Amino acid sequence: MRTIAIDAMGGENAPEAIVKAVLKAKTELPETKFLLFGDKEQLRNLIPANQISDQLGVVATTEVIADEDEPVKAIRHKKDSSMVQAANFVKEGKADALLSLGNTGALLACGIFIIGRIRGITRPGLMPTLPVKNSDEGFNMVDVGANAKSKPEYLLQWAQMASYYAKKIREIENPRVMLLNNGAESDKGDEVHQEAYKLLKDSNLNFLGNIEGNELLLGKADVVVTDGFTGNAVLKNIEGTSSVLLHLLKDSLLNSGMMTKLGALLVKGSLAGLKSKFDTAKYGGAVLLGVNAPVVKTHGRSNERPIYYTLKQVDKMIAENLVAEFRDEFATK
Amino acid sequence: MRTIAIDAMGGENAPEAIVKAVLKAKTELPETKFLLFGDKEQLRNLIPANQISDQLGVVATTEVIADEDEPVKAIRHKKDSSMVQAANFVKEGKADALLSLGNTGALLACGIFIIGRIRGITRPGLMPTLPVKNSDEGFNMVDVGANAKSKPEYLLQWAQMASYYAKKIREIENPRVMLLNNGAESDKGDEVHQEAYKLLKDSNLNFLGNIEGNELLLGKADVVVTDGFTGNAVLKNIEGTSSVLLHLLKDSLLNSGMMTKLGALLVKGSLAGLKSKFDTAKYGGAVLLGVNAPVVKTHGRSNERPIYYTLKQVDKMIAENLVAEFRDEFATK
Incomplete structure (x- = not known):
């Protein structure tokens, strides 16, 4: 049992x-x-x-x-x-x-x-599953803050474990792994990210290269590996930006004229659908890999x-x- | 002239x-x-x-x-x-x-x-002005990517220049400066951020401590200083997350039943207002400080x-x- x-x-x-x-x-x-x-x-x-x-x-x-x-x-x-x-x-x-x-x-x-x-x-990493735009699959991001300081070898191990998790638990056949970096080219980033890129490229992972901060929710990767400091800032920022936008939306619908209020009533279902898109409940919790x-x-x-x-x-x-x-x-x- | x-x-x-x-x-x-x-x-x-x-x-x-x-x-x-x-x-x-x-x-x-x-x-830093939730003031973030690798002294100089900019150009009397970090306490982050915290605290800036990724758009700071790698990821992530949410919203309103479509028509003005809130046009461009x-x-x-x-x-x-x-x-x- x-x-x-x-x-x-x-x-x-x-x-x-x-x-x-x-x-x-x-x-x-x-x-x-x-x-x-x-x-x-x-x-x-x-x-x-x-x-x-x-x-x-x-x-x-x-x-x-x-x-x-x-x-x-x-x-x-x-x-x-x-x-x-x-x-x-x-x-x-x-x-x-x-x-x-x-x-x-x-x-x-x-x-x-x-x-x-x-x-x-060497170092365990914390990995949530996050939503993406056009699919229910979501993606895994690791590390989102178990480590303030990260070395290239940590990133490789996190990618290996996250890829295995995506395969076995999320049932994704050949998980696409990408590295969060400040540009698409292989020489982007500081030494940690340049070296991590090489390790990932030489591994047997399905490594597709760098991903930038604006592409995270587009569904280009099943696993995004990042140093724990940046991952922490980005994860919190996704939460913060979504929350602020949804609040502003709610405010602007409620604090408006009669016609808008009526409209708000009519679109309520659609907005709930939108919220559920960014409700990560179904993905479960964050795993300490x-x-x-x-x-x-x-x-x-x-x-x-x-x-x-x-x-x-x-x-x-x-x-x-x-x-x-x-x-x-x-x-x- | x-x-x-x-x-x-x-x-x-x-x-x-x-x-x-x-x-x-x-x-x-x-x-x-x-x-x-x-x-x-x-x-x-x-x-x-x-x-x-x-x-x-x-x-x-x-x-x-x-x-x-x-x-x-x-x-x-x-x-x-x-x-x-x-x-x-x-x-x-x-x-x-x-x-x-x-x-x-x-x-x-x-x-x-x-x-x-x-x-x-020592190193110039790139600084945009970004929107916040409950005010038209926005905030300055520096560096957002001129440097892949940052040292504590760079962060201090960026904070000093950005604070001066906020005062003279944005006419904010005593700009509140905060450090993007992975927690509120003074000992948070890696060595770069721990040391930057000390330098900022000992400076004559109006330094209010650490700010986390989820708080950026809440208007707690007039200037947020960050290493260029994290700043780049976070800036792009704000853009990416906002863009995905607004697209999903549009999609869910358009691909829905008659009543929702009518509702969408009625709330259109409010949504345009929301978009203008996150339209950073009025803040101008990003400055290379x-x-x-x-x-x-x-x-x-x-x-x-x-x-x-x-x-x-x-x-x-x-x-x-x-x-x-x-x-x-x-x-x-």
Whole structure:
């Protein structure tokens, strides 16, 4: 039986939304066990007694890591936090994967220091799946901020793992890999990106060259590899720019004359469709690639739906033996 | 009399849109001389004979630098191109500033190698003005790609020049300067950004700390300083994300039922307002800070309106003696 350790106390809608998502996923994934880590009273009140079974368990913890906690300090001092205890279960082999909506830095620290790096991987990288313009496929971007400083070899390893993920989990036959850079030509960028270009070109990946910041959402690549600093700025910028535009749109429709308001009512459905295009719920959470078990972060603002999809994503990662494949691949190098 | 050297052959709408913008700006700026560099025949056909005067001249050139030309090679080999000749006029003191819609890399090369760096400035930086959510003010971001590799000292100099620009040209009293980084805390980022933070904090700038990629369009800063690699990715990403969202919006309104189409008609005005919010025409072009004259790039797709605003921006930069101020400021250091 596959077992997912779930930090039930992280995120704005914890633990309610997390429990709801688990109850939904549970019936669809009868082969999978869900372990909820968190406050016993709160969880008991949310879970109908008849639902507690071999497939659904609660592990009582007394502490919670807050978003504003300093990550490394937090995992060192809050030993009985839901996140740390869930990570310990994975480390001890009592669970196969870790899911959290909490403090991203602390979750990365749990992955790297408690669950541990895969032998042969220099630096784990954080990889979300993001939407593209004319398809439901989306693309993977890595690293989006696990590393402030990146070396060319890290980028190669991230590309290799992300490409494998795209193939096995997203079922893309021959994932197109591109390097985020400041121009199309092979000699663009600083030394890190020039060298990363060469490594990617010499690898057996389906490497299509450089991609620029304005092309990310056009669907030219299945995997975009980037240094963690730039990736972080760009990921946040996609979120920020979309959010500002959608707000401005809403404002300009609401703060306008009668006729426009009527029009707004009529186009409402279309706009909801647009929003769902940029609602990344169905892609699941961001994966910390390169550690000894699937460690996945879902956005702190997530409600039931994205958490449910993330549970299915994590389950598939366990079923496909993704981490074992990485271990084999990188240990021999 | 102030003189602006204008590359009339760069950009998608050259030379028509450029000539139109000059004819419009000319009547509003009677103290300013406009020198158009480009194909004599084409320009003569576009400019009414009675408009040629002390205030408007044509300098005939025979070559054009294309967007796909390699920048440094292009300025070396296309000696009689409109861009290079315009730059030569500035170098020789026959014009005070250079404006082009052409190849950005070639224009940067003209600025750095023909017009030359200001003594004391290590690396010039490229600075556009970008829109923000709840104000018409916008913000300046520097560097957005003149440098693939950046050092902390460059970032300090860019921040100093951009802050001065914001004060004198955009008339913002005490410009708020922030550093694009991967978190709010002072120790965030790699060594370059950690060190840049310290330099900015110890300077006499109105430095408010770090800003993250999702906050750029919220109006928290008047000047955002960033390394040129990240700045390039983020600038292009703002353009790309906005463009994809607006296209999706248009598509979803057009490819929908009768009622939505009627609604779309009613909200059209509001959407145009939204688009104008993200139409940066009124901010003028991107300035190459740190060279011996105002060198300004307007987007290659620009039509008359943004070019007209850029002419006014360039004129103000000459009138305010911006470059002389930079010379005094950095020579004494």
